[in-house]
Amino acid sequence: MAREDVERVREAIDIVELIGSTLDLRKAGKNYKALCPFHQEKTPSFYVFPETQSFYCFGCGASGDAITFVMRTEQLGFREALERLAERAGITLQSSRLHDDQEDEHRQRLFELNRLAAAWFAHVLWSTAFGEPARAYLERRGVDRATAERFGLGFAPDAPAALLRYLTQRGASADELVQAGLVVRRDDGSLVDRFRNRVIFPIRDRQGRILGFGGRSLGDVQPKYLNSPQTPLFDKSSVLYALDLAEESIRAQRSAIVVEGYLDAITAHQFGYSNTVASLGTALTERQGKLLRRLADRILLALDADAAGRQATLRGLELLRTALADAERPVADPRQLVRFERTLGVELAVVVLPEGFDPDDLIRQDRPRWEAALARPVPLVDYYLDALLGSQPPAHPREAAALLERVAPLLLELGDPVQVDLYTRAVAHRLHLPEETVRRLLASYRRRPVKSSSSTNGQQPGQRPLTTEQQLIALLLRYPDAAAIFLEELDQESLLDVRHREIVQALRSGVVGAETGWPDELTEYVAFLRERVAAQPDLPAPLARQALRDALRRLRRERHDERLRSLLSEVRVAEQTGDRAALRSALELIEALKQRFPEFYPERSPYFRDTRDPVT
Ligand SMILES: [Zn+2]
Structure with missing residues (x-):
């Protein structure tokens, strides 16, 4: 609700119109420029970019969005600036501190x-x-x-x-x-x-x-x-029974056992399997899967072995895979993180229980067998193939083809070519089909546009990908320890969205804890960012730092390139029209840009032709 307030205001206000009402804006290519209101100057280096609804001064580095502009020119806080602009746009803000407090009190x-x-x-x-x-x-x-x-x-x-x-x-x-x-x-x-x-x-x-x-x-x-x-x-779909008692143990072992019922979980804990949680349903939901993924690298599903249980396990596995596969995986450093691209980043396996036993029975009646089942969980893919293909070879080629259609998406999801090859052969063998046939079908699947499985799953298919800026902020929120050093060196110039500046400032000042203390204009937005990265695999500290460093560099690169592009287009226009004054001022601004982004202008070697020039 509070998040929508900010978004509605940002959408309703046009930054060119807003800034144009106080400054004398002149057209410069696609953009506008004026004398900077934040520093003394004789030639304009303050630019307004309609495309990104942002402003930037090549002289002093002042930058931001419409709300930032009002905050800086009128010396207002975030909330007041938001109210001022809402008034200007004729928007009634929905949120108020009172409302949130009441909501909280009710809970x-x-x-x-x-x-x-x-x-x-x-x-x-x-x-x-x-x-x-x-x-x-x-x-x-x-x-x-x-x-x-x-x-x-x-x-x-x-x-x-x-x-x-x-x-x-x-x-x-x-x-x-x-x-x-x-x-x-x-x-x-x-x-x-x-x-x-x-x-x-x-x-x-x-x-x-x-x-x-x-x-x-x-x-x-x-x-x-x-x-x-x-x-x-x-909300039953987002709860894992016994998670409060199991969390520490799951974190320590990086492994979780999922059972179905209350007594399964209680018995497991009583006998020392303290990393056990119950799904309280026949299938694991997407939200439960995401909850677990943050704590564990390995998820063992110990669900009932009877036919219904087997079906439930399958449903659970499908859901869990979807939940994990839909996760946005960090692509910060391709070499180190390629693993996350290729795989789901979590090991899924099934603890196969003897027919007629649930975990509660088995732990009590035959602990060695339980231990054995636990020690040899069946990898997800094998279990899935067993369940789908059954033990008998198909009686008819048509049946084989139908089965192949069902397992093909799973094989394709493996990603790793060695694994794909291995399982392709296994499937061909079990279906009594030539390997070549299986390969051909897989190839035809690959060419087909993949229908997102998430659309059937409550997740919004049209979800916008996070911007580079949002990704960086989400990482800062996710890894507060690793974030500490970056908060120091993060320059506000690179952040255009006022909400991100507010978040960074709050993190810097240390007034916010992990879950509490966000100003109410930001709570929903912070929750939104957290949620969007919640399912990403938890990175160990060095990788988290690397991901942050990469995100920060990517963001600076983006900002630099945008600004350079706009100046270069001005240079081109000035050259064509022979406007020497405009040309000189644009070149000066490019020089200023270099000062602000020195990392993209490494010293040139006098001996080799440098190929590192930034793209235009
Ligand atoms: Zn300036």
Whole structure:
């Protein structure tokens, strides 16, 4: 919302018109120039570029966008300048600090209600007679008390409105409780607890705050498992159960085990497999995959082995691959990062469980077999091929062709030619087809325009790629440690978008932490940038520094080239018209540009013809 405010203003204001209303602008090629308002000069070196909606002074280096111009000429802060321009453009800003605070307060209130509810569920489980059936259930399932307490388990008694009464006495309103998903309003308007006669599994975020609950029925009531509905806090598709307890271990091992259910995760933790999380569904969602990718290099999927589980695993794998493949990978240094281009940057493998076992059963009943399965996960591609091709060779050539159509996209995704070759042969062998046939089909696939698989996946297909400037800022946000030295040397001249300057300034001053403290005009935008790079593989410190250095250099190169191009076109015009004064001033500005970007003007060798001249 706040992000849209800034964008709407930037779109509504034309920088030429804005600056032209205070300065005497003259046309210079495609651009405009004037005497610089920020330093004393006799010939104009202050340029306005309509194309990039920015200004730049070749004399003093002042630069920026429309909002920056107003900030500098009228001595205003970011927020005030934004308001001034919004007024000028007739735009009503949507955001206000008040609104965000209210929103925040509302969420805090829901967290508080969840916390109270969880404490009450736990109290009922451990300290009342009502909890007896649940205690017996946990004992039967072999969950020890220490583990149960670590996961915050509880029990919702078989009473229509016990929690409702408890929380109402503590000042909660009916509306709040319905919003929190703890209470259901029936058609006749009466209120009833959502969870009744169920063992309660609190679902927590990475910080351990309770987002929602899962409840397992102890009676015959269906469904066996009931979750909180979608609430302002709880979104099932983006939650990984037990991540708060597993994160440290996943980071340390760079490896995560994904199971399906609450008890699978709890049992795994109880037996020491503390890098385990549960997907709480039959498939891993894109957002879950991205969440994990930031922590782990290796993701092991340990899902049920029965037919449904197998299908679920396949769906999970497809989704995860999509999530990872869609990630924008840094292309900063081609040599060092080529690996990320070629592969997904994460190892995906399937822990194949014996027929009829889920991880919970297997860990308890046959730990050596679990260990063995864990030690020999099947690489994703092999598992996928096994599942798709089955164990029997196809009976009919048409069937073989259909199967080939299904596996071809997967083979193409491998990228690495050695792997492609290897699997091509394996597939040909299993389908009883000549290798040549498989190769021909793959080649025809390669020529076909690839339909983005992401379009079916909730991701916006038309998402604009990040600009060089945005990429740099996103990297600074992503790698605060590596960013420190770059913040020092980053010149504001290269940043044209005022939001990026504000972000850099906030980072420099150290007023913002990892997640908190952004001015509300920037919170949404910062979140947007973070989100866009969230799925990129986490770079180790030296590579992060390299990526930052490259992004910074790329940005300076871009700025330099844009400015040089505009001056060179002026030179050309001046030469054609024989305007010696214009020619001289343009050449002077080129000289000034060299001073500001010395790295692109290395000293020329007196012995060799230099081929390093910048492109025009
Ligand atoms: Zn100037």
